Amino acid sequence: MKEHWNDVYESTEVKTLGWYEDKPxxxxxxxxxxxxxxxxxxxxxxxxxxxFIDCLLDEEYTNIIATDISEMALNKLKERLGVRKASEVKWIVDDIAKPAYVCKLENIAVWHDRAVLHFLLEKDQIQTYFSTLKKIVRNDGYVLIAAFSLKGAKKCSGLDVKNYDSNMLTENLGEEFHLIEPLNHDHRMPSGDIRPYIYTLFQRQR
Ligand SMILES: C[S@@+](CC[C@H](N)C(=O)[O-])C[C@H]1O[C@@H](n2cnc3c(N)ncnc32)[C@H](O)[C@@H]1O
Incomplete structure (x- = not known):
């Protein structure tokens, strides 16, 4: 997977990637x-x-952590930000389905995932994703997940995906996480094609 994603980011101009947004x-x-x-x-x-990271910096968030399985992706993001802005972000190269570092974080106020969870296909990968989230998101913290919806694409970047609705995300998160907002959204890709997503915001209340 790491190789796949490094190849994608190495060979493709970021603004032409199917999931690219000028502004999230x-x-x-x-x-x-x-x-x-x-x-x-x-x-x-x-x-x-x-x-998203550019926007967080513009909005003066000061405790931003960016993680990805692909160092190539994070390097492209760092390059775009420039040295000064990049130094204000904590960078972690890690596999969220088998994390070595992310699982050691604590007291996360917001877990943001757009278009990542749906690439995890195996039961144990999905379980690890949610157990990591539950370990590091603080009580009263938020979870913002955007994934391909049930009527969305079955593949992305040449990979199979698992489609979601808000009930499936609610079930994976468990009773402590309260759904604040589910939104259906059609993302228009740079190619003009449409990708239906489900966007969800949850808050943890133990
Ligand atoms: C479709 S892109 C979305 C990127 C970004 N969230 C956005 O909205 O533009 C999926 C991203 O997930 C990363 N990724 C895929 N599998 C991963 C994994 N197991 N652990 C961490 N990152 C992963 C890829 O490298 C890629 O950057």
């Missing part, structure tokens, strides 16, 4: 609903070279 408007709208301080830890899981 929906995620920013959902983030704005989270009652957190700008200094609270926000974790972007499978950040890729997404503009």
């Amino acid at each position: 408007t929906l995620c920013l709208q959902l983030l704005a609903k989270c009652d957190i301080e700008k200094s609270d830890p926000v974790l972007d899981v499978g950040a890729g070279a997404s503009t």
Whole structure:
């Protein structure tokens, strides 16, 4: 998987990637609903070279953690940000389905994942994803997950995906996580094609 994603980011201009967004408007709208301080830890899981991190910096979040299985993706993001802005972000290369570092984080206020969970196909990978999330997201913390919806694409970047609805995410997260907002959204790819997503925001309340 690491090789696959490194190849993708090495061979493709970021702005032409199917999942690219000039501005991650929906995620920013959902983030704005989270009652957190700008200094609270926000974790972007499978950040890729997404503009979400640029926007967090612009909005003066000061405790940003970007993780991805692909160092190539994170390097592209660092290059775009430039040395000064990149130094304000904590960078972690890790596999979220088999984490060595992310699982050691604590008190995460916001877990943000756009278009990553749906690439995990094996039961144990999905279990590890959710057990890591439950270990590191603080009580009262938020979980923002955007995945291909049930009527969405069955493949992305040449890989099979698992499609989700808000009930499936609720079930995986368990009773402690309360669904604040489910949103259906059609993402228009740079090619003009449409990819239906389900966006969800949960809050943990033990
Ligand atoms: C479709 S891209 C989405 C990137 C970004 N979240 C966005 O919205 O632009 C999927 C990202 O997940 C990363 N990824 C895939 N499998 C992963 C895994 N097991 N652990 C961590 N990152 C993974 C890929 O390297 C890629 O950057």
